[in-house]
Amino acid sequence: MTQDHHDAWIVSADEIESIALGAGVLGTGGGGNPYLGKWRLWEVLRRGGQARVISPEQVPDDAWIATVGGMGAPTVGIERISQGEEMLGALKALESYLGEPIPYVITGEVGGSNSLSALLVSAQSGRIAVDGDGMGRAFPELQMNTFVISGIPVAPLAVCDVRGQTTIVSHVLDAKWGERIARAVTVQMGGASGLAARPMRGSELKRSAVWNTLTLAKQLGEVVRRARKERSDPASAMVEATSGQILFRGKIADVSRRTTAGFARGRMTLRAHGSSDELQIEFQNENLIAQRDSQVLATVPDLITLVTEDDGEPVGTEVLRYGLRVAVLGIPCTPQLRTEHALKFVGPRAFGYEVNYVPLPGQWPGPVPQGESI
DSSP: OEEOTTSOEEOOHHHHHHHHHHHHHHTTTOSSOHHHHHHHHHHHHHTTOOOEEEOGGGSOTTOEEEEEEEEEOHHHHTTSOOOSOHHHHHHHHHHHHHTSOOOEEEESOOSGGGGGHHHHHHHHHOOEEESEESSSSOOSSTTOSHHHHTTOOOOSEEEEOTTOOEEEEOOOSSHHHHHHHHHHHHHHTTSEEEEEEEEEEHHHHHHHSEETHHHHHHHHHHHHHHHHHHTOOHHHHHHHHHTOEEEEEEEEEEEEEEEETTEEEEEEEEEETTSOOEEEEEEESEEEEEEETTEEEEETTSEEEEEETTTOOBOOGGGOOTTOEEEEEEEOOOGGGSSHHHHHHHSGGGGTOOSOOOOOSSOOSSOOOOSSOO
């Protein structure tokens, strides 16, 4: 890990490979395809850009920071490749609206390609990325994160499309309305946009963010790469590193998927090797609930992730296909998402499932900020 004279971590091309791989695991099927994200960031670094990262505790209490990320259905993202400037365009629009510079950025979700959002904006503009996010995973909607759960308003926010067109949402009744309006604009923009939202001060960030998740993604990616090199089982290595468990092994027997209202929604059926046992997983961009013979094995907010059995490559919901041999991992989420208040935003009932959340055993593998509880 290389650091500059400000004690910022200068992210290397090899570290981006590990972050993208680990973020694919944390993304639970969503967050955008990390393959596209890493190549876009590599190209900016090749042209001389630097992605600089600091920990949340290094951000001055009175400094402005905003979340950045991509919005839309992952199925759109792999067919309609973005220009890469959409998030920076949204951030500049938000700065213009506030009338103040925003020198720090943090990704809204560490899952998938969105894990690299703050790094990309940092490399493009010289702003500093913060090691953390608002989920410790990926979720499909704007209100589903620790910033909103902590009471930080989602607006003002800005969205920007591939043509550079921007829309500012200055005020909303609540974060759910912010999601509805931004999603509707994104659909009109072709189903994908860049987003900058939740301008907050450093003091607010410290009490609300999920800390050091870029570091966690890097470490998890290194675990997978090491397992590949040693020709050991990547899925087993991942659950050991995350206090998780292997919920199921088998192949994808059926996929029903549609893109609607800016989301990739559907269900998959997996069949065990050498037996008739089946597992059903339902998803809305991200995997939400896993059931076997009507028994719920795992639900949001815990992480349900598919990886290929041979090399541990994370499988996004946009690339699910018949016959793919996978392991299904269950990983405990950050305790910030397990409180009674948080479950109103991210628990199974927030997605319409009339089941109680039963936490997976084990402990979240990342750090938990000290201070005010959410």
